[in-house]
Amino acid sequence: xxxxxxxxxxxxxxxxxxxxxxxxxxxxxxxxxxxxxxxxxxxxxxxxxxxxxxxxxxxxxxxxxxxxxxxxxxxxxxxxxxxxxxxxxxxxxxxxxxxxxxxxxxxxxxxxxxxxxxxxxxxxxxxxxxxxxxxxxxxxxxxxxxxxxxxxxxxxxxxxxxxxxxxxxxxxxxxxxxxxxxxxxxxxxxxxxxxxxxxxxxxxxxxxxxxxxxxxxxxxxxxxxxxxxxxxxxxxxxxxxxxxxxxxxxxxxxxxxxxxxxxxxxxxxxxxxxxxxxxxxxxxxxxxxxxxxxxxxxxxxxxxxxxxxxxx
Amino acid sequence: xxxxxxxxxxxxxxxxxxxxxxxxxxxxxxxxxxxxxxxxxxxxxxxxxxxxxxxxxxxxxxxxxxxxxxxxxxxxxxxx
Numbered sequence: 299x300x301x302x303x304x305x306x307x308x309x310x311x312x313x314x315x316x317x318x319x320x321x322x323x324x325x326x327x328x329x330x331x332x333x334x335x336x337x338x339x340x341x342x343x344x345x346x347x348x349x350x351x352x353x354x355x356x357x358x359x360x361x362x363x364x365x366x367x368x369x370x371x372x373x374x375x376x377x378x379x380x381x382x383x384x385x386x387x388x389x390x391x392x393x394x395x396x397x398x399x400x401x402x403x404x405x406x407x408x409x410x411x412x413x414x415x416x417x418x419x420x421x422x423x424x425x426x427x428x429x430x431x432x433x434x435x436x437x438x439x440x441x442x443x444x445x446x447x448x449x450x451x452x453x454x455x456x457x458x459x460x461x462x463x464x465x466x467x468x469x470x471x472x473x474x475x476x477x478x479x480x481x482x483x484x485x486x487x488x489x490x491x492x493x494x495x496x497x498x499x500x501x502x503x504x505x506x507x508x509x510x511x512x513x514x515x516x517x518x519x520x521x522x523x524x525x526x527x528x529x530x531x532x533x534x535x536x537x538x539x540x541x542x543x544x545x546x547x548x549x550x551x552x553x554x555x556x557x558x559x560x561x562x563x564x565x566x567x568x569x570x571x572x573x574x575x576x577x578x579x580x581x582x583x584x585x586x587x588x589x590x591x592x593x594x595x596x597x598x599x600x601x602x603x604x605x606x607x608x609x610x
Numbered sequence: 611x612x613x614x615x616x617x618x619x620x621x622x623x624x625x626x627x628x629x630x631x632x633x634x635x636x637x638x639x640x641x642x643x644x645x646x647x648x649x650x651x652x653x654x655x656x657x658x659x660x661x662x663x664x665x666x667x668x669x670x671x672x673x674x675x676x677x678x679x680x681x682x683x684x685x686x687x688x689x690x
Contacts, residue, residue: 355666358641359689384638385690391634418665427663428636428643459666459686466667489689589682597683602676 307342308376311369316341319373326497326572327509328519340504341377347503348401348409350440351383354426354433355460355469356415358385360451363489367576370496377503378410384428395429402440410499411444413437416453416460417475420468437476446481446508447472449515450495452591455486462597473515483508484515488591493572494520514594520572525562525588528570531555549585559604560587567592626652635663641690 307316320338324331353361361383365371380386381401382394389397401409415433418425423432441447449472452458460469473482485494498517501509509517526532534540534554541549541558556563565588569580582588590600628651635645643663649656672683 353643355664357686357689359686362689384636384643385641387638390636390638394636394638416666425665425667426643427645430635459668459671459683462671462683464670466670467665469666488686597671601679603679603682604676 308373311372311376315369316373319369322493323497323500326493326519326568327501333504337500337504341373341500344377344503346377346379347445348405349378349380349382349412350398350401350409350444351380351386351412351414352433352436352440353384354413354415354417354437354454355467356451356453357459358414359489360414360454360495361385363574364450364492364495367492367496369576370492374496374499378499381409392429398436398440402443406443408445410502411440411447412495413441413447413449413454413472414451416457416469416471418460418467418469419475420466425467425469434475437472441472441476441479441482444479446483446502447476447479448483448485448495448498449473450485450490452486452488452490452596455484455514456594458488459597461595481508482515483511483517485520486516486592486594487567488589488596491520491567491569491572491574494568516566520568521566521592523566523568525565525567525569525582528568529562529582530570531582552585555582555585555587557606558587559602559606561590561593561596561600561603561607562588563607564600565590565593629656641688 307313317334317338320334320341321331323337324333382398384394387394387397417433417437419434423434426433428436449455453460454472456471457465457469460467473484483498485498494517497519498509509519511517512521531552531554535556539548539553541553541555560582562582570582573580589603590596593600630650632648632650633645637644637646645661645663647659649658668683668687672680675683
């Protein structure tokens, strides 16, 4: 970006904060720092794609996680137009439904659909009904005509908690409930990390393409590395210094939580570098093992959470 | 479906009307999926029903699990 260009930063955001945001996004996407300028330039001229945010069998934890990062929200909400989000929108009842239908019709193939929560398929889908329609029929209609669908959180990815054994409602993630979608980005995690949600959208706005993903549709920038390998306590693992009981001397010293059931060795996520709550900390840093929330079927495969993984 | 905006004050010389049913689904700006139905007759609410339109069965999922894990499951009832 040339110096002559005037940078019109988003409304209500200082220039400094905006550039910090762009630097942070470049870092999250594992891009060289010079890309921050390109991101800044793209964000100040990008068209605002409409977003339809669908909530099904969810706890709103992903939305909450998203809304707890004011800097990201200030910038991002200037870049997209959230036309439908049950927990945030002003209209209710059929006027809310109208907002969704209008956007889906007017911007067919141009809007981004974000899905939070699992989609129940048992008993003809009656376990999640919105405006008299099943979650499944809404998901089919909205996702099929979207530019891209982003499944935020583990529930939208593989069914998550509602799909945990014995899966009483026949809950499925988006990829199983609405198969064959053109572009489906999965951002598992319980909740999904707001930095990864934001960086995924910023990647599209900057490069006009979605980030590279693995075979499960998870962006490589966020789910490429094992938590264990990137963990700040990894050296203690190598030195076989383990916490053996809550509150013991090793726990006080911040030693490895492997023997307390940490699932870091089987979980791929960028938690150790991106962290949570504006980069404050992540579970292992706070003294609790990873529960493997970004892995498939973790409520069944990673439990009991406090049982150590087998030594390899 | 009747309009959700009804006149609440009616003059006394109007003939009684049959009850009308107002449905607001979804109720927005809350967590979860709530549906409210209200019966209105002659400008007065005569009955009302609320329904939670989403069910996950977490009580069923929790059965038989390690009790030390329960807080992690139960904590996901509501993320707000």
